[in-house]
Amino acid sequence: MPSNRLFTLLVPVVSVVMGLIAGAIIMHISGFNPIDGYSALWTGAFGDAYTIGETIRRSAPYILTGLSIAFAFRTGLFNIGAEGQVLVGWLAAVWVGLTIDAPMYIHLPLAILAAAVAGGLWAFVPGILKAKLGVHEVIVTIMMNYIALFTTNEIIRKVLTSGQTTTDTIAGSASLASEWMQSITFYSRVHYGILIALFAAAIMWFIIQRTTIGYELKSVGFNQHASRYAGMNVSKNIILSMVIAGMFAGLAGAMEGLGTYGNMSVTAGFSNLGFDGIAVALLGANTAIGVVFAAFLFGALKEGAGEMPTGAGIPTELVDIIIALIIFFVASSYIIRWVIVRFKKEGK
Amino acid sequence: MEYVIEMLNIRKEFPGIVANDNITIQLKQGEIHALLGENGAGKSTLMNVLFGLYQPEQGEIRVKGKKVNITNPNIANDLGIGMVHQHFMLVEPFTVTQNIVLGSEPTKKTGVINVEKARKDIQEISDRYGLKVDPDAKISDISVGMQQRVEILKTLYRGAEVLIFDEPTAVLTPQEINELMEIMRSLIKEGKSIILITHKLKEIMEVCDRCTVIRKGKGIGTVNVAETNTNELASLMVGREVHFKTEKKQAEPKETVLTIENLVVKDARKVDLVKGLNLELRAGEIVGIAGVDGNGQSELIEAITGLRSAVSGKIKLNNKNITNKSPRKVTESGVGHIPQDRHRFGLVLDYSIGENIVLQTYYKKPYSKAKVLNYKAIYDQAQKIIKEYDVRTPSVYTKARALSGGNQQKAIIGREVDRSPDLLIAAQPTRGLDVGAIEFIHKKLIEERDKGKAILLISFELDEIMNVSDRIAVMFDGKIVADVKPEETSEQELGLLMAGSQVKEGDPNAIQ
Ligand SMILES: Nc1ncnc2c1ncn2[C@@H]1O[C@H](COP(=O)(O)OP(=O)(O)OP(=O)(O)O)[C@@H](O)[C@H]1O
Ligand SMILES: [Mg+2]
Numbered sequence: 001m002p003s004n005r006l007f008t009l010l011v012p013v014v015s016v017v018m019g020l021i022a023g024a025i026i027m028h029i030s031g032f033n034p035i036d037g038y039s040a041l042w043t044g045a046f047g048d049a050y051t052i053g054e055t056i057r058r059s060a061p062y063i064l065t066g067l068s069i070a071f072a073f074r075t076g077l078f079n080i081g082a083e084g085q086v087l088v089g090w091l092a093a094v095w096v097g098l099t100i101d102a103p104m105y106i107h108l109p110l111a112i113l114a115a116a117v118a119g120g121l122w123a124f125v126p127g128i129l130k131a132k133l134g135v136h137e138v139i140v141t142i143m144m145n146y147i148a149l150f151t152t153n154e155i156i157r158k159v160l161t162s163g164q165t166t167t168d169t170i171a172g173s174a175s176l177a178s179e180w181m182q183s184i185t186f187y188s189r190v191h192y193g194i195l196i197a198l199f200a201a202a203i204m205w206f207i208i209q210r211t212t213i214g215y216e217l218k219s220v221g222f223n224q225h226a227s228r229y230a231g232m233n234v235s236k237n238i239i240l241s242m243v244i245a246g247m248f249a250g251l252a253g254a255m256e257g258l259g260t261y262g263n264m265s266v267t268a269g270f271s272n273l274g275f276d277g278i279a280v281a282l283l284g285a286n287t288a289i290g291v292v293f294a295a296f297l298f299g300a301l302k303e304g305a306g307e308m309p310t311g312a313g314i315p316t317e318l319v320d321i322i323i324a325l326i327i328f329f330v331a332s333s334y335i336i337r338w339v340i341v342r343f344k345k346e347g348k
Numbered sequence: 349m350e351y352v353i354e355m356l357n358i359r360k361e362f363p364g365i366v367a368n369d370n371i372t373i374q375l376k377q378g379e380i381h382a383l384l385g386e387n388g389a390g391k392s393t394l395m396n397v398l399f400g401l402y403q404p405e406q407g408e409i410r411v412k413g414k415k416v417n418i419t420n421p422n423i424a425n426d427l428g429i430g431m432v433h434q435h436f437m438l439v440e441p442f443t444v445t446q447n448i449v450l451g452s453e454p455t456k457k458t459g460v461i462n463v464e465k466a467r468k469d470i471q472e473i474s475d476r477y478g479l480k481v482d483p484d485a486k487i488s489d490i491s492v493g494m495q496q497r498v499e500i501l502k503t504l505y506r507g508a509e510v511l512i513f514d515e516p517t518a519v520l521t522p523q524e525i526n527e528l529m530e531i532m533r534s535l536i537k538e539g540k541s542i543i544l545i546t547h548k549l550k551e552i553m554e555v556c557d558r559c560t561v562i563r564k565g566k567g568i569g570t571v572n573v574a575e576t577n578t579n580e581l582a583s584l585m586v587g588r589e590v591h592f593k594t595e596k597k598q599a600e601p602k603e604t605v606l607t608i609e610n611l612v613v614k615d616a617r618k619v620d621l622v623k624g625l626n627l628e629l630r631a632g633e634i635v636g637i638a639g640v641d642g643n644g645q646s647e648l649i650e651a652i653t654g655l656r657s658a659v660s661g662k663i664k665l666n667n668k669n670i671t672n673k674s675p676r677k678v679t680e681s682g683v684g685h686i687p688q689d690r691h692r693f694g695l696v697l698d699y700s701i702g703e704n705i706v707l708q709t710y711y712k713k714p715y716s717k718a719k720v721l722n723y724k725a726i727y728d729q730a731q732k733i734i735k736e737y738d739v740r741t742p743s744v745y746t747k748a749r750a751l752s753g754g755n756q757q758k759a760i761i762g763r764e765v766d767r768s769p770d771l772l773i774a775a776q777p778t779r780g781l782d783v784g785a786i787e788f789i790h791k792k793l794i795e796e797r798d799k800g801k802a803i804l805l806i807s808f809e810l811d812e813i814m815n816v817s818d819r820i821a822v823m824f825d826g827k828i829v830a831d832v833k834p835e836e837t838s839e840q841e842l843g844l845l846m847a848g849s850q851v852k853e854g855d856p857n858a859i860q
Contacts (some may be wrong), residue, residue, distance in 0.1 A: 212711050212719045215703070222698045228655060229685070229693040230707040231676030 007340070012283050012290070015336050016297065019326030021159035025277040026322060027314065036312040037322075044307025053185025056194050057260060059299030061086070063197035064252035065277025066284055067204050072245040073286050074208055076221025079242065080128060081141025082249040083274025084148030085119035089154045089253025092118035095160065097170025097257065107173040112196065112254050119250015119275075120243040122148060127242030131235035137242065137278035145270065153188045153266045187264075191259035198292065200248060205285035205288035207244070217241050249274060276327075283330045294330075301326060350413060352377050352541050353398070353510055355431070359409035360393055362750070364742030367393040368404070368808035371567040373543075373560045375510065378540045380532060382552040382573070384585050387754025389738035391545045391563045392434060392670045395512050398543075399431045402422040425452075430503025434514040434545075434753050434780075435691060436495055440488040445470055445479055448502045473504050477534050491642075493524035493626060500531065511535065512543045515753065518780045521641045521808050529555050545716040547754075549578040551597035561585050580597045586784040592815075594790040597798070604667075604770050605802035606652075611661035613647040621647040623826030624661070629693050629771070634793060634803040636817030636834075638810065640846050644826040645687065649775055652804075653685045654678040654691075666769060679708050684769035686761055686777045688806070690753075694760040701741055702730035704748050705763050722836035737762035738788070752779045758789075765792055772796060775806040790816050810839045824848045 019208035023125040045055050065082045072079035093115040100107060125142035160167045176191040220227045220237040228234055252273055257264055280298055284290030301323050308314045308322075329336070354373040360368040367390040374379050383391050396402045398409065400418040409416055411427050418424050424431070438447050445467050454462045454469075467483045474481045479497045487495060496516060503511055513532075517525045521664040532542055532555055544556060548773045552559055552573060559576070561568040561584045568584055582590040595603055606629040613622035621644040629635050639645055650656035652663055652797045654675040670678050679685075687693035695704050706715045706726050730744040741751050748756060757780055764772065774793065778786040793816060807813050813820055814834045822830040822845040830845045 010858050210721055212716045212721060215710050215721060217700065219696050219707075222696045223692075225692045226694065226696050226707070227686060228675060231674065233674075233676075314813075 006286050006336050008290075010340060011242060011337050012285065012294070012330065014340065015283065015330045015332075016326065018336065019329035022325045022329060023322035026318070026325065030318060032314050032318070037308055037314050040308045040311030040314070041301070043159035043304070043305040043311060044302035045304030047307070048126075048186070049184060050186035050188045050190065051303060053181070053188025053190035055300075055303040056301045057188060057190045058303050059295045060191075060193040060197040060259070061252040061255040061273050062276060062280050062295035062298045063143040063194075063292055064200055064248050066253065066280030066295050067200055068245045068248035068252070069277045069281035069284040070284060070288070070291050071204055071208070071248060072241060073281060074221065075217040075237070075241040077130070077238065077241055077245070078138050079141060079245045079249075080138050080244070080278070081144045081274070082252070082277045083272070084141070084145035085122045085149040085246045085249035086253040086271060086273050087145075087152045088122045089115035089119040089250030090257040090264055091155060091253070092250070093174075094170055094256040097174035098160065098168060098260075100174075101171070102173060104173040108176070108258070111170070111174040111258055112251065115250045115257065116247040117250070119253065121248040122250070123242040123246025123305050124239065127246075130242070131238040134184075138203075145274070149267070149270065152264070152276055156264055156266050159237060160264075167263045167265075168264045170258065174258055176244055176255070177262070177289065177340065189260050193255040193259040196251060197255070197295075200251060201288040201292050204248070204291075207296065208288070213240070220303070249277070252277075279327050350377065351375055351410070351725040352412055354408075354410040355394065355398060356410070358394060358397055358409075358516070358706055359405045360397055360402055361405055362393075362742070366565050368397065368454075368632060370407075371565070373567070373570070375541055375543060377541055378536055378539065378557075378615075379557040380536060380544055380555050382556040383543055383562070384546045384547075384552065384559055384581060385562040386564070387586075387780075387785055388752040389562045389759065389782075392514055392563065392752060394544065395431065395514055395545065395560070398424070399512065413715070423846055425506045425508070428505060428507060429512065429518070430508025430510070430511035431512040431690065432496065432499040432503065432514065432516055434518070434660075436499055438487045438495055438498060440486075442487060443483070443499075444485050444487065444490075444498050445483045447487060447498060448483075448554070451840045452506055453516050462672065466714075469500060470505060471502060477504070477531055477538070479531060489629060491524075492519050493521070493527070496520070496528070496758075497531070507582060509539045510539070510543070512545075514545070515547070515780055516546045517546055517548060518753075522810070525551070535845040547780065547786075549581050549783065553578060563587060568801075582783050585782065588784075590783050590787055592787075594787065594794060594815055596794045599633045599797065601633040601818070602800060603631055605629055605631050605665065606804070607662070607664040607667075608652070608800075609662040609664075611648070611651060611663065612659040613644070613651045613656060615647055619658070621826055622651065625823075625827050627821060627828055629802045629804060631800045631802050632797055633818045634797050634805055634816055635809065636805045636813035636820045637823050637828075638807075638813045638820050638842050638846055639823035643823050643846075645823055648823075649685070649688070649773055649806065652678070652773060653683060679769075682768055682770035684764040686764050686772070686774045688775035688779075690756055690760055690779075693746045695756060697747065699748060700745050701734065701739070701748055701751065702727045702744040703757055704759060705730040705733055705744075708761065709767070733759065733762040733766055736766075737792075738785070754785060756781060757781055758785060761789055761792070765796060768796065768799065771802045771804065773804045773806070774806065777805070777813060778809075786812075805843075810842055813842075814839065822846055 005326055027034040027037045044051060046052055068082045069079050093111045095113040096111040109138055122144060125144060126137045129135040130137045130142050157163055176193050178192045182191045216232050216237050220234050224234050276298060280294045284294035305319045305323055309316050309321045351374045355373050358368050369393055385391050400420045400423050409418060436731045448470055449466045454465050456462045470483045479501060481497050483503055488713050516528060554807040558570055559573055560570045563585060608625060611622050611625045612620060615621045637645060647656060651658045654673050657672050665681055670681055710714055715722055727744050728841045734741060737758045740755050761777055778789050793803055805817060818836055820832050820834055821828045824846060
């Protein structure tokens with residue numbers, strides 16, 4: 001049996017490699033050259049300073065939604081609601097960015113905080129329903145996603161604008177945009193958000209691994225009876241876990257609202273940041289550091305995919321299939337795990 | 349004589365530990381063969397190897413003389429080997445029938461599960477061996493004893509010829525134990541063979557034909573039960589003399605620690621289970637609660653510890669009211685609790701031993717400061733406990749799940765006793781412990797008493813109650829119905845009291 005640590009590392013790596021192989025096979029069958037395809041993917045993600053900047057920009061919200069799902073998961077909860085939490089976080093950040101007039105050192109932190117609080121509040125609802133009434137958080141968070149989608153759309157139309165589909169751009173004092181980061185990346189949309197995301201990852205690690213809060217949260221996730229016996233407040237911990245998870249996702253909304261776009265638009269569907277966050281968390285084995293790496297991989301895949309139609313002539317639909325395949329293999333790491341164990345045994 | 353099962357020179361390692369080191373055990377057709385050894389000696393591991401859950405590093409397994417390679421439990425099933433685990437593996441919301449057919453469902457031609465046939469088969473097997481199991485009952489609604497029979501049925505349904513029982517009696521009441529012994533005898537009569545793991549030497553003497561002893565992973569030998577006695581078995585397994593009766597001085601009870609007045613507690617189904625109970629406990633004494641399971645003992649403990657709310661009545665600790673206070677408040681006011689169900693309440697199995705040792709104290713200094721954990725202090729404390737209480741584990745970083753049942757129990761006892769609470773509630777504290785460990789734990793309890801602590805001991809084993817308590821409170825139908833001294837009573841009398849017979853005021857010997 002390989003040592004545990006090596007094993008947790010091996011599973012995601014093998015998953016990714018298998019996904020890439022499957023993608024290559026698909027390309028080959030459809031009459032495209034996989035090597036051209038993948039070199040276009042690579043160029044699209046890391047080809048020059050601009051694409052690197054864009055890859056980083058894309059990764060920041062993935063880190064945060066990944067952390068959100070990983071955090072909940074480590075404490076025994078399944079947060080399918082990151083999607084909705086992102087939307088309300090985004091809206092709150094833009095709202096503060098538009099309506100408040102303050103110097104940057106107040107305005108920006110306030111807008112970021114608003115996003116976290118909004119995400120946290122949105123997750124508080126499934127948290128309290130689970131804690132007090134035992135309603136399963138998966139069902140409630142899914143419903144909360146739709147409520148978030150339609151409510152934010154409505155607020156953009158009726159409150160933040162008069163019937164428009166996009167809000168004004170936020171004040172410069174609330175923007176995460178970074179002049180110098182842009183200048184070294186040929187004016188990509190990269191912004192300071194990545195620093196917030198990395199800092200959040202450090203926070204998650206610290207809470208989970210080093211504090212009594214994390215000790216209680218994990219304990220409640222593992223065994224509620226023993227936690228009660230030990231004097232912990234089970235309901236409080238379930239709610240707290242959801243709220244912290246929601247805050248991470250809300251911050252992901254701030255990345256978009258204060259960084260990438262500087263505004264918010266009415267949308268017909270979800271951003272998928274929250275759903276992809278599930279795959280990021282899985283691939284990152286629900287650890288903070290793992291999530292950071294997985295998020296960068298996702299960011300790179302999504303960014304690089306844009307280059308495949310132009311660079312290698314592969315139709316966007318096929319690109320979507322290839323990316324989906326890689327995600328599929330990543331998400332089915334359980335199967336990969338099984339295969340590796342099998343392989344090890346026979347090798348003995 | 350041909351052996352049905354032979355395990356020859358088996359070796360099984362875990363990271364940091366050799367659980368089985370060159371062990372041999374041979375099972376004859378139609379015998380009940382005991383497997384005896386200290387906690388962590390490697391009994392469960394050896395049986396898990398036979399059942400295909402673990403692969404041995406070395407050694408050979410033969411079934412009816414033929415060498416076999418058991419790589420998973422399905423193969424064990426096909427070879428006619430069935431196992432009743434130390435901790436049951438049943439799906440609670442399912443019915444008995446559903447649980448039994450799970451994984452080998454009989455199907456109709458259409459592929460639909462043939463429930464009727466399954467029910468009939470199960471009923472038939474149940475009748476043949478006198479198991480008295482209702483195929484339609486839900487697992488969550490039946491007693492632990494019944495759940496165990498479901499496990500037995502499960503193996504028989506899959507055609508087991510050889511049954512492995514891993515500490516089946518640890519979770520049973522004396523009455524249920526007698527019934528299980530009967531069931532085993534009828535299994536043998538029908539041509540089955542049995543391997544029985546138990547720590548209770550009396551049981552070995554009663555039903556077993558031969559006994560294989562292992563110590564610290566090594567085989568010590570096999571003896572004929574008819575040619576041995578409990579003392580010899582005990583010293584074979586522990587490697588020294590064991591005293592079954594613990595020496596102790598006369599108790600010197602001092603001020604009152606626990607007072608319970610007219611306590612009423614309901615169970616989960618809203619039925620009164622504790623019905624106006626009164627009890628007093630003093631510093632420096634051990635009070636044993638004797639009673640048949642289900643007479644409100646669990647509810648009483650849960651009410652004292654704050655895990656269940658009392659409907660009415662009063663619980664006072666050191667003259668302070670602790671009725672319906674939270675478990676944290678109760679713990680902080682000086683109550684320790686060795687819970688009856690160690691997996692449900694006692695441990696977070698996915699936490700390391702170290703993390704489990706501070707389960708109630710993690711938020712205090714020195715284990716944490718300003719909410720930041722101090723792992724060094726935590727693991728130092730754990731190190732101290734595992735040394736003092738002889739918890740056999742590769743390290744304090746090992747997950748609690750990986751410890752043997754008895755060593756998990758010792759870790760819990762160490763944690764609770766080490767805090768030296770004013771009131772220690774010990775519910776079935778020696779369940780699943782070997783005789784050596786039992787002796788040690790009894791000594792520890794008496795030591796605490798001599799330090800002036802109050803101890804409430806709940807046990808279904810009259811031996812233990814008689815041996816350790818200074819005073820015995822008999823609990824029947826939610827009340828304390830008698831208060832007797834162990835020197836002045838007998839197991840027979842206790843048995844009658846526990847069954848609800850009346851005793852005249854002040855005359856413990858007069859039983860109606
Ligand atoms: N899955 C595992 N991983 C690591 N170590 C293990 C595992 N299972 C058992 N062990 C170790 O192997 C040794 C033997 O354990 P085993 O459960 O076989 O003991 P046992 O004889 O059944 O004891 P008990 O009477 O307490 O049930 C113990 O030291 C235990 O810590
Ligand atoms: Mg065992």
